[in-house]
Amino acid sequence: MYVSNYFVFKNSISGIYEKVAQNNTLAVRTMIQSFDNSFRSVNNIIHTIHGLPYSSLESEEEGRIDMAKVYTMQDSISSLASSVDFIEDVIVFYDDMDLAITSVGTSSLSQLFEKKYKHDLYNENYWRTYIRGKNSFKLLPGQYFKVATNSSWQRKKLMVAVGGNKIRMSNKNIILLIDEAALLKYVNQKVMIPGASLIVLDQDRSVVLSTDESSDLSGVLDEVYFNSSQEGSLKKEDYQYNFYKSDFNDFIYINKVPYQFQNIDSVVDANEMIMLSAIISAVLLSALLSIYLNRPVKKIIRQLGGTSRGNDFRKILSGIVKMQMEIDSTKEQLKQAESEARRSVFLQTVDEHAYSSEHNSLLQSSYSDMLCNKYFVLTMVHLDPKTKDQPPSMAVESITEVLNEALCQVSDEVQVFYDKNLHFVLLIGLEQPANRAALLKQLQRLCASLEQAELQNYSVWASISKTYATELKNYKQAYRSAMDGLLYRTVNESSHVQDTEKIQFGWSLYFPFDKIEKLSNYMSNGRLQEAKEIISETLGENANRNVHHHQMAHIAKTMFLYMLRHSNMTATADDEMYKLEQQFLQRIDFAHDYMDIENTLIEAAKHIAKHSKARDTNRLNPSFISQYIELHYMENLYLDHIAEIVETSPKYFSSYFKKTFGVNYVEYLNKVRLSHAKELLKDSSLTIGEIGEKTGYLNSSTFTTTFKKYYGISPSEYRKQNTNE
Structure with a gap:
């Protein structure tokens, strides 16, 4: 009995712990690779922003800030920040400016750290002082900020x-x-053994991150030595410290692991009690067998039947039940750890960054059985909530289970992994490459069925890759192929599944700059109907050309920024416009078809026009006058006419204009007209007379005389000089 109990104890507890410890080592290595990828992404974003144009934001005229540069810079920063889930915000500022450009807009640096990210130490003065010093790249430990919502x-x-x-x-x-919480979620700290923790030290051996805030490293670093080619290990008190050094940035990762499971003492005590009871019973039975054979047997039977009034057997039973519960819990943890490890292996495999050959060999040997078929295809499934304002709350785990059950009807061998942003990756095994055509039809029916049943709150569409041999190295190509299918699907695509083998690439975009410029001015004057016509015409023409989805999304985002360019919102509308911009960008990125993009852009135009109308009812202001002239310079803009538009007398308007703009009205109008004429002379094949008519002059003679007065040469000579250049 003693030997059998000892055997059960070793196989149920120690064996499980050894298996968990082995998996923990692989899980920690995976976490370290995820950390390295995270820090590499941060470093790449910083270098990319340094490489962006505009070393100065000042315009060439009067040292003012060029808002076109600011909008371009902000759009680039927003695109970079949105590519990494754990980035809370990116802030760019210049030494000689108070302007701060972030991924969500612009602000003064002082206001940003007072009203958006508030901290007792990290304020504007701190960062100004820090930047004036000569410092290397620095990752500061997590601190609690008050973040404005x-x-x-x-x-x-x-x-x-x-x-x-x-x-x-x-x-x-x-x-x-x-965001430290988002970073820890990204690296998936839950795959570590229960009771373990991970501590990250920077190149200066300062703690920048710890999953256990109570960890004390006093004396630990002094007792271990290791270099970049080997790992270190140290046992101290009830824990073992495993040291790893990053190949990317010389960071040190310390995995603090307990010698055994937490709360296992009660299980060990119960097993010891079982073994002790067995020994005592055996001794008593041997001593009293010849004398008290009958009575002891009866007592044992009564005890086994539950008639004993003592509590020894209850304690034994309680210990056995508790041990079984912990064994079942550990098995479930192993199952989850195995699933997360497979997902981690896949995500590492499709990562664009290279890993060491030793690491790849370890992954290949551990997870070579991910698919058993000779061939496979990778399908990228994307879900888009049909209710935009209140996305469905269906958990990712539930969606994964639904996809798993549905795909059992399609193939006997399927692996489902969650990527991000409601993207799910399906690895589907094939016996022969010829089976892909039948699989494509099944997936189309399956996506349509899911959209009507289990996933009725979502729009479901997918992209299927080419066929590949089942090798770990081919997962990256298959992943890229499926992503191309989502990006390069045409806006008129009606099928639920995009076949990447049938993608026809094209770049026949329609983007009329003159109309887009008018769109910007229409919005600043609250002329919504004209703005809607330009939006519908521009997007409709691109839809007729059947452009790719990502191209249509880019056009819509550019038009949105143009609508905001001249629309100076009031302070009370800042929060609403910020929310509008975030909702607009999200809806555009996940729009199902071309009409979703158009409706989203028109809804945004309504909000912008509403604020533009409300911001200023007095037309006698420089902004309105300059914008009106820019929109109507090609018409007969007599002084009397524009004075009537701004609801004042010609005499007062003439005096007001000269005082405000520094030149008289006619001279200003001529400069606007001639600046457009110069562009037409350089970039079009129109005749001199046609250009004069398009820019507001009654005949070519008047146009030529005015042009020569301001530039010293005739229009034809100007065209000839610029053509030769």
């Missing part, structure tokens, strides 16, 4: 990454705010 303050723990300035790559100062 739409209606309240939220307490959030943020890490701060600051670009180095020992060697200035540009005039830009860059600060990245990292």
